[in-house]
Amino acid sequence: MEATKDCTISLEPVAGSLTLFYAFVNGEKKINSNGTKKGWSGKVPDAKVRIKIRIIGIDNASFKFSFDIPGTANAQSVTLMLKDGNYEAEFIL
Amino acid sequence: MKLNLFYSLIILLPLFGFAQEVKIKILPFIDATTSIKDGQIEVGPEINWEKVESGKSFFLRPILRMPLTSETDKLIEIDRFAPTWRANLSLQYTQDNTAETGSIKRHSIAAQFEYGASEFKYHPTASESTEVKTVESSYAFEVKYIGFFTKGESGAKQFSPQFRLRYSHDWKAAKEVGV
Numbered sequence: 001m002e003a004t005k006d007c008t009i010s011l012e013p014v015a016g017s018l019t020l021f022y023a024f025v026n027g028e029k030k031i032n033s034n035g036t037k038k039g040w041s042g043k044v045p046d047a048k049v050r051i052k053i054r055i056i057g058i059d060n061a062s063f064k065f066s067f068d069i070p071g072t073a074n075a076q077s078v079t080l081m082l083k084d085g086n087y088e089a090e091f092i093l
Numbered sequence: 094m095k096l097n098l099f100y101s102l103i104i105l106l107p108l109f110g111f112a113q114e115v116k117i118k119i120l121p122f123i124d125a126t127t128s129i130k131d132g133q134i135e136v137g138p139e140i141n142w143e144k145v146e147s148g149k150s151f152f153l154r155p156i157l158r159m160p161l162t163s164e165t166d167k168l169i170e171i172d173r174f175a176p177t178w179r180a181n182l183s184l185q186y187t188q189d190n191t192a193e194t195g196s197i198k199r200h201s202i203a204a205q206f207e208y209g210a211s212e213f214k215y216h217p218t219a220s221e222s223t224e225v226k227t228v229e230s231s232y233a234f235e236v237k238y239i240g241f242f243t244k245g246e247s248g249a250k251q252f253s254p255q256f257r258l259r260y261s262h263d264w265k266a267a268k269e270v271g272v
Contacts, residue, residue, distance in 0.1 A: 019241070019251070020191075020197065020199070020241070022191055024193045027193060028146055029145050029146050029148065029191075029192075029193075030145060030146075031145065032143075032145050032148060032150075032189055032191075040145075052193050054191070054193075054197075054245060056197055056243060056245065056251070083247045084247040084248040085243075085247065085248070085249070085251065086243075086245060086246055086247045086248075086249065088245070
């Protein structure tokens with residue numbers, strides 16, 4: 001399917017010690033960072049968008065996940081906390 | 094005001110205004126970096142290349158390090174010829190094999206080469222009038238490996254094996270001796 005929609009995602013540390021940030025959009029790795037703020041912007045297909053994030057750190061460190069798909073999910077952000085050094089979540093938009 | 098002093102101030106004032114370490118993006122893959130540590134300034138570009146989808150990243154950083162101040166003369170040295178300097182070339186390649194599911198696997202290999210020259214003064218006849226200056230070269234190289242492995246589950250153990258091999262040939266001034 002042709003990619004027509006704009007998509008912007010970012011991951012950034014908030015508190016504690018974060019080691020690695022990963023974000024996958026429709027199965028493709030788009031963010032790979034050593035715990036520092038990183039973003040990605042590109043086009044995604046008009047159908048549903050699947051975003052998976054994987055975060056590694058120490059204990060209950062927290063981070064902010066932001067995403068913006070104009071017309072589908074406008075400029076959203078959420079602050080999340082690791083559970084015993086790990087966090088994984090999948091968003092379908 | 095001498096022209097040299099004027100140019101020095103133009104360069105130095107923004108540096109002092111900034112924090113100890115500054116990174117400015119000058120081109121898409123190139124940052125300019127400066128940092129001030131222990132009275133020394135490091136200046137140089139940082140060239141980054143990254144292919145996120147395949148987990149490959151590479152950076153190359155050539156840096157020139159020289160004294161910002163002279164400990165003995167209590168003077169700022171950057172506006173004149175610094176007799177002591179060191180060039181440093183570091184490169185790092187990272188392969189991250191982490192996928193959407195499964196364990197986290199990451200390998201980094203880094204290498205660094207250094208070359209520098211230092212000026213030494215001494216008085217062979219123990220008299221201030223007979224000062225002899227000599228310039229000596231120092232060099233060093235190192236290789237480093239850093240791995241990171243974990244299952245990617247809550248409470249899973251995180252392993253980061255690291256290996257570093259360094260060889261350095263350094264000249265340092267001896268303490269002054271009174272006769």
